[in-house]
Amino acid sequence: MSDPASELARLTDLLPRSMAAAAARCASRLEEAAERLAAGRPIERTLRECAMLLETGVAVRERREALRFDLAYPEHLPVAQRRDEILDALRAHPVLVLTGETGSGKTTQLPKMLLELGDGRAADIALTQPRRVAAVAMAERIRDELRVPESVVAHAVRFDDRRSETSLLSVMTDGLLLAEAAADPLFGRYDAVIVDEAHERSLDIDLLLGLLKLARQQRPALRVIVSSASIAAERFAAFLEAPVIHVSGRTFPVEILHQPPGDDDVGYLDAAVRWVRDLHEGGDGDVLCFLPTERDILEAERRLRELPGAVPLPLFGRLTPHEQQRIFQPARGRKVVLATNIAETSLTIPGIRYVVDTGLARMKRYQPSTRTERLPVEPISRASATQRAGRAGRVEAGMCIRLYGEDDLNRRDEFTAPEILRSNLAGVLLRCLGMGLGDPQTFPWMDPPSPHAWDQARVLLDELGGMDGDRLSGLGRTLAQIPADPQVARILVAGLTEGVPHEACTIAAFLSVQDPRVRPLGEEAKADAAQRALAHEAGDIATILRLWDRWQEAETNSRREKLCRELYLGRRRMREWGDVRHQLWGALRERRQNNLAQPHAAENWPLERIHRSVLAGMIGNVLMWDAKLGTYRAGGDRQLAVHPGSALRARSQLGASSLELRARRSDDAAGLQAPSSKLKA
Known part of the structure; x- marks a missing residue:
């Protein structure tokens, strides 16, 4: 290494030539190093660490800038016909609302315009989609139009992230970008974010828009484009203080x-x-x-x-x-x-x-x-x-x-x-507090929920032990790190404490997906009989564990297909159960490394400890049997009945804990949602 002063000057010169994330990590450290050097204090360690980051960042950026792609715009698309106007607006305004009807080409052509403006070299461009299928399809479509490989335009969805260091454009779900924002609320990996299909107004979209609005207060150069159908454009514009460009859409009459x-x-x-x-x-x-x-x-x-x-x-x-x-x-x-x-x-x-x-x-x-x-x-x-x-x-x-x-x-x-006006806000509250956003009632929501709804969410988190006054408790911070509903996350944490992490993870994953047991039209009686034969006398929790063990024993695809036919199981739902369990188990391993109890043998589960783990997450669903009325009672003087698919349907209990409280509906697609578990009186 040359003398510290020369090395400090060299690294400072590398900042604008490096990847933005590396430059952001090193800029403040180099400023502190300059002050330490002026005070006669050593800075060699800081210089070595920054040199590694910046030199790697420069090399990656040079490779990204050397990439070539085809920026041709299909002339028949309305967005392409307004290209010059949109480019001028993007040069003049870091934030833009672009609306267009179906068929305008806004999803595929906007990323090209950002690439034409020079975005995507020092940092990525993010294009969000509400659903996985759209993210995968859009990535492939844009790759074809740019004539580039997957290493340049990649999709990123749950369980399938194809991005690399040369990915200029990341087509991802809103939820995945939000997960990244938990660790990087300033969106430092990106120099532009396109929120597509914003009119859907999902929880993830609303939270993402608020976070981007806050991030721009500290990163005014962050480019944000809200792309939407031609509805509610002025609301988005007022919320983001951005101009609006309306593009005609439907290319053919309907x-x-x-x-x-x-x-x-x-x-x-x-x-x-x-x-x-x-x-x-x-x-x-x-x-x-x-x-x-x-x-x-x-x-x-x-x-x-x-x-x-x-x-x-x-x-x-x-x-x-x-x-x-x-x-x-x-x-x-x-x-x-x-x-x-x-x-x-x-x-x-x-x-x-x-x-x-x-x-x-x-x-x-x-x-x-x-x-x-x-x-x-x-x-x-x-x-x-x-x-x-x-x-x-x-x-x-x-x-x-x-x-x-x-x-x-x-x-x-x-x-x-x-969605935020018709959803359980406990998860939103946990996420906001976990990200350090403070009181969610002061967060910039486009449509703020009522104070009563937030109060109900706080009560639920407090029941779970997640609140310490107006802040998250230590347990609450742990729950915020687990990618699951707060009640499900609490079951996982209790499973660690009780020494039953495998079984708790199986139950938690089951509660995170739709019940895999199905009742096909015309075969309801056969399905009910097959699933009753699977039921465990100890209740629905044991039944779920028995089903999982049967699934694990069927190691080949042919055996699993046979099991699905015999027990009337949805193959896709079983697969999703396994995928979610794998994700939750990964979250547990991150917390405990390899210090996790081994799974118990089939039919030899320590049910009392497993029940305590479940009860920790479902304490608000404790029910008591009212013999006089012949029904269960829950908090708030609610009267409830055991679901027809429950293993405990035929028995009266002194007490029970419900895994799920569900309003009755006649067209229940799952048919059997194991809702209760026996507790000792």
Whole structure:
């Protein structure tokens, strides 16, 4: 090393040539080193560490700047036609709201414009998507247009992060970017963030927008673009203090027909299947049919499987990325894509000419006073209806058949209520406090929840031991580090204390996914009988552990397929259970390294310790049997019944702890959600 003063000057010169993250880490350290040097104190260690970071950062940036890509803009896309105007706006304003209807090209062309402006060299560009399937599809589409490999434009979703040091553009889910923000609230890895499909107003999107607004107070050069359908643009603009550019969207006309079923006995599923059959007998072009539930989709797929020349393709969030990608691949017939609202935005499915819209979606609703979360099927908003119709006009003139009347549509809400106004806020409160954001009621939300909703969230966290006054307790800080609902995270932590981490992790993962036990239409009795045979006399917790052990014993795919048939299990849900368990187990290993108790042998679980672990997370769900009324009572004088699928359904108990309190609904897709566990009286 040269003399410290010369080395300090050399490293200071490297700062603007290095990757932004390395420069940010070293800038303040070099300033402190200069002060130490002036005071005659040693700085060699700081110089060595900064030299390693900055020299690596310079080398990486040089490789990134040497990358070449094709910045051609398709002239038929409305966003491309407004390229000069958008580029001028981005040069003049670090924050921009760009709205456009379906088909405008905003998702694929905005990243190109940022690359043209020089972004993506010293730091990454982030393009967020609400769903995994859209993130994977958009990354592939943009790669094809830029003619670059995956090392340059990569997707990053849960369980599948393809990014490398040469990734200029990261196409990722909102949730993954939020997870990064927990450790880097200034978004130092990025010099630009595009929040796409912001009109969906999920919890993650609202929190992300607030964090970006706060980050820009300390990083005014951070470029933020909010991309949305042509709805609520002015609200985004006022929130972010940004200009708005409106871009026309639909490239081709869409004929809209309102065709509500004339017979009250004909349900939406029957009507949708009939229309798909009728369209299949008509002109060319693929069909996209919107259905509200996974169960509806699988039933429609079964009915359409034998339709000659049709290829029914399900599309919902629980599918694997490989299964989801089938909708983009050529088929040996007319594709009939059967989708939830996952297909409303972002995705351009090749060949779609017809849309059949039931006008329904499953929506999450949380009632704080009763602590029940419902997933009712509800009419979609007018904005969602517009989005769905637009799917038919992406690649050619199309038709949208709405299975509801025009008067019905006009009576509906204009927009879907933001998720934050209809959700359990305990997880949001835990995340905000864990990130050091302070009182979430002072956080810049676009639609602030009511004080009562926050109070209910604090009560729940306090019950879990996560609060110390207005701050997180030590336990609360631990819970904030676990990527799970606060109650589920509390079960995991208690499992460590009780020496049953494997079993607690299995239960916690089960509670984080939809119950894998299914009841297919027409086979309910057979499914019930098969699943009763699996039930453990000690209750639902033991039943869940028994199911997991059976799954682990079936080591090959063929054995697992057979097990799914015998016990009426959803293969995809079992896979998701395993994936989430793997993620949660990783969080436990990070806390305890290798100092974790071994799993117990099947059927030899220490149930009392496991029950205590579960009770730690579900203390607010303790129930007492009221023999006089013949029902269970919970806090707030609520009267509850054991779920029909519970192993304890046939027995009265002195006390029980509910894993889940659920409002009744007749179309329960899972059918059996193990809700209770026996406690010692």
